Amino acid sequence: MAEQTSPVLQVKDLKVTVKTEQGKLPLVHSIDFELKPGRVLGLVGESGSGKTVTSLALMQMLERKASEVEGSIRLNGRELNGRKEEDMRRIRGKEVALIMQNPMNAFSPVYPIGTQFIETIRTHTSLSKKQAAELACSAMSDVNLPHSSELLRKYPFELSGGMLQRVMIALSVCLNPSVIIADEPTTALDVTNQLQVLRLLDRVRQDHGTAILLISHDLGVIAEMADDVAVMQQGRIVEQADVFELFDHPKHAYTQTLLAARPMLQISPEMAHCIWS
Numbered sequence: 001m002a003e004q005t006s007p008v009l010q011v012k013d014l015k016v017t018v019k020t021e022q023g024k025l026p027l028v029h030s031i032d033f034e035l036k037p038g039r040v041l042g043l044v045g046e047s048g049s050g051k052t053v054t055s056l057a058l059m060q061m062l063e064r065k066a067s068e069v070e071g072s073i074r075l076n077g078r079e080l081n082g083r084k085e086e087d088m089r090r091i092r093g094k095e096v097a098l099i100m101q102n103p104m105n106a107f108s109p110v111y112p113i114g115t116q117f118i119e120t121i122r123t124h125t126s127l128s129k130k131q132a133a134e135l136a137c138s139a140m141s142d143v144n145l146p147h148s149s150e151l152l153r154k155y156p157f158e159l160s161g162g163m164l165q166r167v168m169i170a171l172s173v174c175l176n177p178s179v180i181i182a183d184e185p186t187t188a189l190d191v192t193n194q195l196q197v198l199r200l201l202d203r204v205r206q207d208h209g210t211a212i213l214l215i216s217h218d219l220g221v222i223a224e225m226a227d228d229v230a231v232m233q234q235g236r237i238v239e240q241a242d243v244f245e246l247f248d249h250p251k252h253a254y255t256q257t258l259l260a261a262r263p264m265l266q267i268s269p270e271m272a273h274c275i276w277s
């Protein structure tokens with residue numbers, strides 16, 4: 001079906017500049033990519049290459065006074081770039097969700113997790129408080145968080161980084177957005193929970209046709225999860241290809257260096273089998 005193959009997210013000529021005391025500093029230079037339903041695009045590149053800045057620009061979460069985002073970000077055919085913050089609040093979470101690198105930034109320290117979780121659900125749905133709490137609990141057990149009703153009463157500082165990361169992932173997936181941007185979603189987790197989260201993302205992709213932009217340092221995770229890969233260097237996408245093509249025949253010298261520098265695939269065939277079984 002034509003509808004199935006049209007992209008949910010189309011990024012064209014995206015540029016990000018920040019204003020510094022020394023003047024304007026370009027961080028992302030004219031990048032293009034698209035995401036189709038149910039596909040995973042891996043975004044890789046060394047630290048500082050602009051992956052997080054790109055994800056924040058897509059979500060329109062960069063400080064507007066201190067930065068400039070140019071180009072086009074079309075989500076389900078609608079332009080996001082320059083959209084009012086009020087509109088973006090309705091779109092974020094419901095249509096596009098961000099799993100951030102640092103989960104502490106995703107929650108306010110002054111409210112219990114549950115209040116924030118339930119309010120987010122209720123902003124985007126017509127569920128009652130009780131139904132929203134049930135949905136929150138079931139989403140939390142999906143990411144291996146037991147005693148979820150107890151957890152919902154806790155404040156962010158009472159949870160470990162890994163637990164908070166899983167709460168954020170549960171919140172991101174529970175509203176079935178068409179696109180999930182996952183910025184290093186498993187970095188803070190131990191191996192068992194990494195597998196759980198990767199499995200969950202894969203299940204969401206399969207069951208709901210969610211498109212995922214997966215940012216990761218871990219080329220093993222990218223090799224297992226991504227259909228296509230874009231390689232970023234100094235704010236530019238220097239190579240973009242199908243995952244097999246990119247790993248087997250990297251064309252750009254930087255991609256070759258990146259692949260040669262990987263210690264080894266951190267996901268063994270046995271672990272990969274665990275993810276998909």
Ligand SMILES: Nc1ncnc2c1ncn2[C@@H]1O[C@H](COP(=O)(O)OP(=O)(O)OP(=O)(O)O)[C@@H](O)[C@H]1O
Pocket residue numbers: 018020025027045046047048049050051052053054
């Ligand atoms: N507000 C800002 N002002 C100036 N420079 C910034 C600002 N935000 C980010 N940068 C710089 O932009 C570059 C890209 O940062 P970004 O966090 O996107 O990299 P990254 O590829 O996500 O790295 P990592 O993998 O370590 O998360 C870095 O050099 C960073 O220092």
